Amino acid sequence: MENKEIASVFKLVGQIMELHGENKFKARSYANASFQIGRLSEPIREMDPGAFEHIPGIGKNLVPKLLELVQTGQMTYLTDWLEKTPDGVLEILKIKGLGPSKVRLIWQEMGIESVGELLYACHENRLIDLKGFGEKTQLQVQEAIEFMLQNRDRFLYASIEPLMLEIKQWVGEHYPDALVSETGGMLRRDLIVESLEMVISEDVESFPDTSMNKIDVHFHRVSKASFEDEVFKRSGEGTVDEGLVPEMRNVPWAKEWKLQYSNEELIADADLKGCLHNHSTYSDGMHSLEVMATHLRDLGYAYFGICDHSKTAVYANGLHADRIEQQHTEIESLNAQLGPFRILKGIESDILMDGSLDYEEDVLKSFDLIVASVHSVLKMDEATATKRLITALENPYTKILGHPTGRLLLSRPGYPIDHKKVIDACAANGVAVELNANPMRLDIDYTWIPYCMEKGVMVSINPDAHRKEGVDHMRYGVMAARKGGLVKEMTLNALSLEDLLAWLQR
Ligand SMILES: [Zn+2]
Ligand SMILES: [Zn+2]
Known part of the structure; x- marks a missing residue:
C-alpha cells in the first residue's frame, strides 16, 4: 500500500466517525494522522513497524490499526463503521463542498440516504432551512450532484436533451441544408438513455465536438434519400409506412392501441x-x-x-x-x-x-x-x-x-x-x-x-x-x-x- 492510499483510509475513518457524531477529538486524530501520512516522504510499507509510533500523528493508539492496514490491506475498525453507514450516505460524503458534519445533518435531520434524494431536496428548497446551509450552499450542492450524476453511464432523457439540441443547432448553423435528427432511445423519448444517436445527411463533413460529454455520441451519416428510413430503422422495429409516433415505437401495446385510437387523439x-x-x-x-x-x-x-x-x-x-x-x-x-x-x-x-x-x-x-x-x-x-x-x-x-x-x-x-x-x-x-x-x-x-x-x-x-x-x-x-x-x-x-x-x- 502506498502512503497516499493509507492516508485516504485514515481520512475516511475520521469522516465516518464525524458522520456518526463520534467524539470530535477522536475523529480528528484520524484526520490528522491522514494529513501527516500524506506529508511523509518515506514509504510506510518499507518502514520497520517498531518505528510506526514515531510517525507524527500516529502515536501508540493508532499503531495497531496502521499495522493491520499495512499487513492485510484492511482496517477492521473502518469495516465496522462502514457496515453501520448506508452506501448512499457514503456517496453523499463524496460531494464537493459537503463535509461530514453537514452530511450528518442531511442524513439525520432529513432522513436522506442517497444522492438522488438529496438532489430532489435541493429542487424542493429543503436544504436552505438546515442549520449552516443557505441558498448558495444548496445551489453548490445541486450543481455538484448534477455533475456527479452526469458522470455515470446512464442518463435521464432530460439531462441529455440540451446536448441533442446543441448538436442540432450546430449542424443548422454550419450546414443549413443538411438534415439532422436524433434517433434510438432519444427519439423514442425513453426515460433513461445510455447513448445519443444522431442521423446526419451526407452533406455534413465534420461533426460537432462532443468529447467533453460523458455520454457516447454516435453520428450516422446517410444520404438524404435514405435519411427518414435510417432515423426510423434505428429507433425501433417495423417500417416507415406503418406510421405511429416515435414515442410508441417498441412498446408492446402499440398495435392494439392503433386499433382503438388515431394519432390525433394522443395527448400533446x-x-x-x-x-x-x-x-x-x-x-x-x-x-x-x-x-x-x-x-x-x-x-x-x-x-x-x-x-x-x-x-x-x-x-x-x-x-x-x-x-x-x-x-x-x-x-x-x-x-x-x-x-x-x-x-x-x-x-x-x-x-x-x-x-x-x-x-x-x-x-x-x-x-x-x-x-x-x-x-x-x-x-x-x-x-x-x-x-x-x-x-x-x-x-x-x-x-x-x-x-x-x-x-x-x-x-x-x-x-x-x-x-x-x-x-x-x-x-x-x-x-x-x-x-x-x-x-x-x-x-x-x-x-x-x-x-x-x-x-x-x-x-x-x-x-x-x-x-x-x-x-x-x-x-x-x-x-x-x-x-x-x-x-x-x-x-x-x-x-x-x-x-x-x-x-x-x-
Ligand atoms: Zn408536490
Ligand atoms: Zn409530493
Missing part, C-alpha cells in the same frame, strides 16, 4: 388546459402564490391547482389550518383579479402510515382538489404500501393519487406496489392517477397507462413545480404519457375548467 403539449399540483412559498416553493399564478396565466393555462404540503410534512413547512384559511383568502382575491383564469384551492396531503389523510373532515372539505401522496416511511413491503394507498384512495376527499411509487429515476427505486390493485381502487373510487412530470420521477410509470385507460382511470400530468420554471417539466410528462398511449380525453388536465370542476364535484 398544446392539449393541456391546466396545471395541477404546484407549490408556493406557503410551503416549500420558491415563488409566491401570486407569481406562480400569473406565470401560469401568462403561459396560457386556464387553471392552476395550488397544492402545498400538508401539516405532517414539517420539513416542507406544511400548512396548518390557520395558514390554509389565509391561503384561501388570498386565492379568492387573486381569482377576482385574474379571472377567468382560476386558481383551485388544493393541498398535497400526506398519506399517513395508516392511509388516512392529514386533516380533519372540516378542513378537507374546504379544498377544491386534494392530491394524496406518500412522503414519509418509504420503506414498506408491497402489501403494506398497497394497503396504505388504497385506504387513501377510499377517502372521498382524495381526487388524485400523487407520484404513486415515490421513485426517483436512477437514484431510488420507489416502494413496491401492486399496480393493478391500486389502479382498480382508483377506478372504484373515481380518483385520477398522477403522472408526475418531474424528469426524475415520471411516476406513475408510463407502462401502466394502458391499464389506467382500460379501467377508465384519468391520468393527470402534473409538474409538481416548486418554482415557476418547474412548470416547464410538463412536457417531460407529456413525452412519457405519449409512450403510454395516453389520449386527450383520459387526461385530467386536458379538460376545460368547466369540465374539470364538474369532474371534481361528482
Whole structure:
C-alpha cells in the first residue's frame, strides 16, 4: 500500500466517525494522522513497524490499526463503521463542498440516504432551512450532484436533451441544408438513455465536438434519400409506412392501441388546459402564490391547482389550518383579479402510515382538489404500501393519487406496489392517477397507462413545480404519457375548467 492510499483510509475513518457524531477529538486524530501520512516522504510499507509510533500523528493508539492496514490491506475498525453507514450516505460524503458534519445533518435531520434524494431536496428548497446551509450552499450542492450524476453511464432523457439540441443547432448553423435528427432511445423519448444517436445527411463533413460529454455520441451519416428510413430503422422495429409516433415505437401495446385510437387523439403539449399540483412559498416553493399564478396565466393555462404540503410534512413547512384559511383568502382575491383564469384551492396531503389523510373532515372539505401522496416511511413491503394507498384512495376527499411509487429515476427505486390493485381502487373510487412530470420521477410509470385507460382511470400530468420554471417539466410528462398511449380525453388536465370542476364535484 502506498502512503497516499493509507492516508485516504485514515481520512475516511475520521469522516465516518464525524458522520456518526463520534467524539470530535477522536475523529480528528484520524484526520490528522491522514494529513501527516500524506506529508511523509518515506514509504510506510518499507518502514520497520517498531518505528510506526514515531510517525507524527500516529502515536501508540493508532499503531495497531496502521499495522493491520499495512499487513492485510484492511482496517477492521473502518469495516465496522462502514457496515453501520448506508452506501448512499457514503456517496453523499463524496460531494464537493459537503463535509461530514453537514452530511450528518442531511442524513439525520432529513432522513436522506442517497444522492438522488438529496438532489430532489435541493429542487424542493429543503436544504436552505438546515442549520449552516443557505441558498448558495444548496445551489453548490445541486450543481455538484448534477455533475456527479452526469458522470455515470446512464442518463435521464432530460439531462441529455440540451446536448441533442446543441448538436442540432450546430449542424443548422454550419450546414443549413443538411438534415439532422436524433434517433434510438432519444427519439423514442425513453426515460433513461445510455447513448445519443444522431442521423446526419451526407452533406455534413465534420461533426460537432462532443468529447467533453460523458455520454457516447454516435453520428450516422446517410444520404438524404435514405435519411427518414435510417432515423426510423434505428429507433425501433417495423417500417416507415406503418406510421405511429416515435414515442410508441417498441412498446408492446402499440398495435392494439392503433386499433382503438388515431394519432390525433394522443395527448400533446398544446392539449393541456391546466396545471395541477404546484407549490408556493406557503410551503416549500420558491415563488409566491401570486407569481406562480400569473406565470401560469401568462403561459396560457386556464387553471392552476395550488397544492402545498400538508401539516405532517414539517420539513416542507406544511400548512396548518390557520395558514390554509389565509391561503384561501388570498386565492379568492387573486381569482377576482385574474379571472377567468382560476386558481383551485388544493393541498398535497400526506398519506399517513395508516392511509388516512392529514386533516380533519372540516378542513378537507374546504379544498377544491386534494392530491394524496406518500412522503414519509418509504420503506414498506408491497402489501403494506398497497394497503396504505388504497385506504387513501377510499377517502372521498382524495381526487388524485400523487407520484404513486415515490421513485426517483436512477437514484431510488420507489416502494413496491401492486399496480393493478391500486389502479382498480382508483377506478372504484373515481380518483385520477398522477403522472408526475418531474424528469426524475415520471411516476406513475408510463407502462401502466394502458391499464389506467382500460379501467377508465384519468391520468393527470402534473409538474409538481416548486418554482415557476418547474412548470416547464410538463412536457417531460407529456413525452412519457405519449409512450403510454395516453389520449386527450383520459387526461385530467386536458379538460376545460368547466369540465374539470364538474369532474371534481361528482
Ligand atoms: Zn409530493
Ligand atoms: Zn408536490
